[in-house]
Amino acid sequence: MESLGIPRDDIVYALGRLENEGVVLRGSFRTEVEEEEFCYRRILSRIHRSTIDTLRREVEPVPPSAFMRFLLCWQHVDPAVRLRGEGGLLAAIEQLQGFESASGAIEEEVLLSRVSDYDPVMLDRLCLGGEVLWGRVSLQTDGDQNGGPPPLGRSSFSRATPITMVLRDSLDWILGPNGQDAEGLTGAAKEVVEALSRRGASFLSDIVSATQRLPSDIEEALWTLAASGRVTVDGVEALRQRLGGTARRPRRNGRDNRGNRRSGLDRRRGYSRWSLLESFDPVDDRSEPIARQLLDRYGVIFPELLARDALTYRWRDLVRVLRRLEARGEIRGGRFVSGFIGEQFALPEAVELLRKTRNADPDGSFIALSACDPLNLAGIISPGHRVPSVVRNRLVVRDGLPIASMENGSIVELANVDPEIMDQAKIALSVPISHAGDPMDRPDLVSV
Structure with missing residues (x-):
């Protein structure tokens, strides 16, 4: 400043006025300079774009098979990096929240394949602890885009009904601004929603008293509402009971022994409270938290990868958020996986793990996955047949490539490999994902 022959205070004052006008920006732009600096806004923008372009050029894309091996590690499905304990289960749920899997597989196969010492009691504690x-x-979310509450389905809750485990703190942005009301409902379902709206979380017996209907009618209405995304129940005991046996049906003649009403209910189901599935402090713009969740789930994201994800948002809206995060230096942009066009984005730690995975030699191990697992990406990131996301369907992956699947009890070969490798893949398909002798195999023995 002295070289200009202008007093320092005058220069600082002039730069301050330019800063207020948006012409220059104040900050620290060079590591070797300790004092405060000013930079012309357009010059800084060019430097920023040049830096991002340089970082993008540094990325070397990996083949889809290496990306699949990365995903198995990133989501802790690879046996070498599986999670442990209740904290590990919570971390797995946080990573998977928003992705819907069949209710008959989400606990028995999806969560179990990520937590090596999984015990149903862990999930009980997390749910009952709030x-x-x-x-x-x-x-x-479909109702949010259509401007109304979710429609009431005709089918009741079954093992095929898609559900997700969600952290309660994340419910506001996962559900969005939609509220729950009885509009469009009739009969027992309408009365149940009205009762829960008035009374809040309630036990089954309380809802029966409030509606003066048969317990069997109320129970079936609750599960129909749960299947349509309108209600939930605290804990997973009622869910296990529903999936483990046949739902009670009302008698054809409509009679019921009212004097013995409580004894007619399954008492273990009565321990859980039902409530409306709604957000408490809705988030209007859900694009950024959804973008961050998808990055946390996959590490690297691009449109094709999200084909089966229920939490997807319009890609053009996500791209705006992702570019903003890239400009802040929070994530990286570029082409990380070959064979796919368009922009791709990744977390910095995912880029590092992707490099390590690419440089590591495949070990030839077989990993079995439920077809309802988020990593059932056969036919999506790899060419060929898609494995339907149906309970009891499974597939086996070797070195990042889908080898074979079991669909409706039949083996389907997904790759041309040596007969010996195919035989080993078929053996892997026959081994259950759940632990042999674990209480998970006998829901009636699970205690809370």
Whole structure:
């Protein structure tokens, strides 16, 4: 400043006025300079764009098979990096929240394949402690885009009904601004929603008293509402009971022994409270939290990868958020996986793990996945046949490539490999994902 022959205070004053006008920016732009600096806004923008372009050029894309091996590690499905304990289960749920899997597979196969010492009691504690809840959220987000509550389906809850485990703190942005009301409902379902709206979370017996209907009618209405994404129940005991046996049906003649009403209910189901599945402090713009969740789930994201994800947002809206995060230096942009066009984005730690995975030699191990697992990406990131996301369907992956699948009890070969490798893949398909002798195999023995 002295070289200009102008007093320092005058220069600082002039730069301050230019800063107020948006012409220059104040900050620290060079590591070797300790004092405060000013930079012309357009010059800084050019430097920023040049830096981002340089970082993008540094990325070397990996083949889809290497990306699949990366995903198996990133989501802790690879046995070498599986999670442990209740904290590990919570981390797995946080990573997967928003992705809907069939209710008959989400606990028995999806969570079990990520937590090596999984015990159903862990999930009980997380749910009953108020940290985790379950529900069907995709119909809620569809209702948000259509401007109304989710429609009431005709079918009741079954093992095929898609649900997700969600951290209670994340419910506001996962569900969005939709509220729950009785509009469009009739009969027992309408009365149940009205009762829950008035009374809040309620036990089954309380809802029966409020509606003066048969317990069997109320129970079936609750599960129909749960299947349509309108209600949930605290804990997973009621869910296990529903999936483990046949739902009670009302008698044809409509009679019921009212004097013995409580004894007619399954008492273990009565321990859980039902409530409306709705957000408490809705988030209007859900694009950024959804973008961050998808990055946390996959590490690297691009449109094709999200084909089965219920939490997807319009890609053009996500791209705006992702570019903003890239400009802040929070994520990286570029082409990380070959064979796909368009922009791709990744977390910095995912880029590092992707490099390590690419440089590591495949070990030839077989990993079995449920077809309802988020990593059932056969036919999506790899060419060929898609494995339907149906309960009891499974597939086996070797070195990042899908080798074979079991669909409706039949083996389907997904790759041309040596007969010996195919035989080993078929053996892997026959081994259950759940632990042999674990209480998970006998829901009636699970205790809370």
